[in-house]
Each structure stands twice: as structure tokens, then as C-alpha cells.
Amino acid sequence: MRVGVYTRISRDEVGDGLGVMRQEEDCRKLCDRRGWSVIGVFVDNDVSAYSGRRRPRYDDLIQAVEGGEIDVIVAWAPERLHRSPRELEDFIELVERTGCVVETVKAGSWDVGTSHGRLVARMLGAVARSESERTGERVRRAHQQAKADGKWRGPIPYGMRASGTPGLPEGDPERAKIVTEILGRARRGDALTAIAADLNAAGVRPKRGKAWTHTGIARLIGSPALGGLVEVDDEFREASFEGLVDASEWRSTQQALRRRPRGERSRPRQTLSLLGGLLACAEHGHPCFAATRGADVLYQARVPGQCFVGVSRISADDLITSLVVQRLRRPDAIALFRPATMMGAVQGQLEEVRRRREEIINLVGDGVISRYEARPQLEALADRLRRLETQQNPTPSLVTESSLIDPRQAWAGWTTIQRREVLRLLFDRLAIKHVGFGSGPRLSPSRFVLDWATA
DSSP states (O other): OEEEEEEEESOOSSOSOHHHHHHHHHHHHHHHHHTOEEEEEEEEETOOSSSOOOOHHHHHHHHHHHTTOOSEEEESSHHHHOSOHHHHHHHHHHHHHHOOEEEETTTEEOOOSSHHHHHHHHHHHHHHHHHHHHHHHHHHHHHHHHHHTTOOOSOOOTTEEOOSSTTOOEEOTTTHHHHHHHHHHHHHTOOHHHHHHHHHHTTOOOSSSSSOOHHHHHHHHTOGGGGTEEEETTEEEEOSSOOSSOHHHHHHHHHHHHHSOHHHHHSOGGGOOSSTTTOEETTTOOBEEEEEETTEEEEEEOBTTTBOOEEEHHHHHHHHHHHHHHHHTSTTGGGGGOOGGGHHHHHHHHHHHHHHHHHHHHHHHTTSSOHHHHHHHHHHHHHHHHHHHHHTOOSOTTOOTGGGSSHHHHHHHSOHHHHHHHHHHHEEEEEEOOOOTTSOSOOOGGGEEEEEOOO
């Protein structure tokens, strides 16, 4: 008899594979007693059968059975093969069709060729599924309690390491400085792709993978552990361990990043123009982007046949820069970055979102709706909550009282992304008028329609 041994363990914390090795040893002893020949061992280490994730070696085992290469499947216990009733039904159909024999070390022969055998298999499958669900509930509850106590649950981010106490990570002296520099560059407006490229060029490697990516940098920056915080019920609370930076620094980094349009988060700032996408046609509303026309560099609406408005890019940048510097010199300039009139409305919306979230959680607790039905609503509310928390402090981290002592020097020191952030807060509208056919991208202050934001 040709045997395929299947071994699996859901979680291998250490990564040494000892759990599946012990399963294989017991399975081989069973095969030796029966006089069977093991032609293949199929191992899925650190892979759950309950989560729904693909199990590559299980798929290989099924293909070997369908191809007639295996006569007997041997596993340590039935739940090593399946914890999903749906997957079990497919397996039963396969065994009936191919005549393959199923043996387990702990439960003996698994005869699914009779109605009674199939009943037993389904009952064992239901019990295994229920056990997995209860285990998942206990683990989730333990994680919730740990986070409520200020402990960290989940992968420890780059720049931190495990301490002697579980759930209380500490700073990694060799990597902490790298992370603080990453956060600082993100606040200054550097593109995440540029940060990743610089780290790779310097030979700095992430915890996982061979190179940093834009996604990896975003995931690192988004870890509240860096600011000494934990997330409890979609809100950030002070943790029982110290982060690499103050909580206010971490929050300001998140706010600076979320306020930037998605394209600006990943694009290198060298490729951005000052007014591209912010300037629009006054008549049609079409956005103007940086473009070239022969030797001219300009802002132009890219709607052929509908809108041909354009203006010299260099001249427009100089004009807007001059107007912004003049506006920042006024005593009330800092108030433009702190629209206090909006704070009451934002706070009211925050309270409403939190109230709605509590209502849904209570409905789940009372059994009115299931967790599956509530998940999309809770995820949408969590996203809304994060956006409103960002609006609570709309002041860019770069605009302070001291930076407005010499606005021109401050403007010169800001990156293009930071300047564009300031423009969004200073202006409700930036538009350019048409000047007629054949007149070219002439610049005249009267062509601009500027609606200043009010404090």
C-alpha cells in the first residue's frame, strides 16, 4: 500500500517544526506496524485549517490521491486534516470516488464508505470546528484584556524588541534611531518610496523580506507601539510600555500622512509641482497639471476639445509664493491653521460615531445580529473615527508661531509636499481664467481667482 502522510500544526511560535516532526514520527510507526510504504510526507507547518487560508501541501496531497499515486492517507488525528465542514464534504466525496483509505494515529480507521462512517466523520468535523471557534473566542478575549491593560498584542514593529515581560516591548538600541528618522521624514513630507529607497541604498534591511517598500514603510509608521500606544475598541490608549517617540509625535505623523492625497504619499517630492492638481480652470473646473508646450513649462488643463487653459508654471509659482508669504506675515496667520469653529462640529460627529459603534456592539452581544453582519459596519465606523480624529488637529506640524517669524525663510525650507499642504489650508479655491485662443499661457494677476480661507 502506498501511503501519503499528512502533518499540520496551526501555530509554530518558535519555527523549529518540532510539532509536525512528532506527528510524522507517530504516523511512520503506524505505517511500519501495518507494513505500508510511505512514498511522501506532506507538511503544512504553522498553517491553520480553520482560518480558511490555503494549505499548499494539503492541495498537493489531494492531487496525488486524484492522480492515483496514493492508496492510503495517514494523519495524526482527524482534525489535522480538516476543521471546516465544507472542506470535509469535498474530502469525503474524493475518498468515495477514488477508494482511498484514511487512517489516523489517534482515532483509528476513518471509514467514509458507509453512511455510519460518514456520520461519524461529520460529527468529528463539527466537534473540531466548534473547538476551533471556542479557542478563537478565548484568544480574542485574552488579546482584548491584554490591550485594555496596556499590553501589546501582535508582531513587534521594527525598532522595538521583546523584553523580559510578555506584551511589554522595549526599544531596540540599534534600530530605534532609524525609526525616529523615518517618522521625522514622513512628517516633513518625504515620499514613502523615497524613504524606502534610501534605506535600501544604505543597506538597512527590514525584519521580513529583503528590501523596504512603500507598503512596508506605511505599515511601520502606522504601528501605535512606536508612540507608546495600544488600540482598544478602535481608539488609541496609553500603553504600559514606552514607545520610541512621544504619543503626540506619532499622532502628528499619522495626521500629516493622512492629510496628503494618496498619490503624494508615495511619489518622490522631486516629481511634484507646487500647484499641479490644486489649480483649476475658473470656467470649467478642470484641474491643471504640470505640462510642457515646446520650450514652455506650464500648468495646463488636460481636457482636449473642452478646456485649453494654461499658464506659465514658473511665473504662477512665483506669484502664489509671493502672495502666501505676504499672508503669512499678517498677525492672524496662525489662526488660519486652527479653525476652532470646526472643532465643536467634529467633536459632535466623534461622539455620534462612538455611540453608533456601541449600539452595534450591544446588538451583537444580545444576539440580534452576528459578528459577520456587524463587521462591515464596524470597519466603516472605525475608518470614519480615524478620519475625524485626524480633523481634530488640522494644524500642520510644520506651521508654528516660531516658523512664521520669517515666512519667506520658512517657505524656502519646506518641501513641495509641505508647501502644498499649506496651500490647501490657506485657500478654499485656486483657479485660473481663460485669456482666449492664440494668446498663449500669459500671466496676469487678474487671471487668478483666489478664495482665501477665513479663520
